[in-house]
Amino acid sequence: MSMKLGNTLKRCRLDHDDTPQQRLAEAVGVSRQTIYAIEKGKIVPSTLLALKIAKFFQKPVEEIFFVMNNRV
Secondary structure, eight states: OEEEEEEOHHHHHHHTTTOOHHHHHHHHTSOHHHHHHHHTTSSOOOHHHHHHHHHHHTSOHHHHEEEEEEOO
8 A cells, every 4th residue: 555645735725815826935935836846746845844834824734734545
């Protein structure tokens, strides 16, 4: 069984006053491209970055990031 990290980052941005990727990126100290890649599941954020994102949205990290189980 393989595991993948899923996220609700885009939904959080849209629910949080339509926060642009650029604004979130600046707030947490990464590029807009990094936020895009996280939203698309292309990269997994570091623990520190995940915590910064959760703090920005004032949500528990597990409301934004979660483990998805895939059967192989």
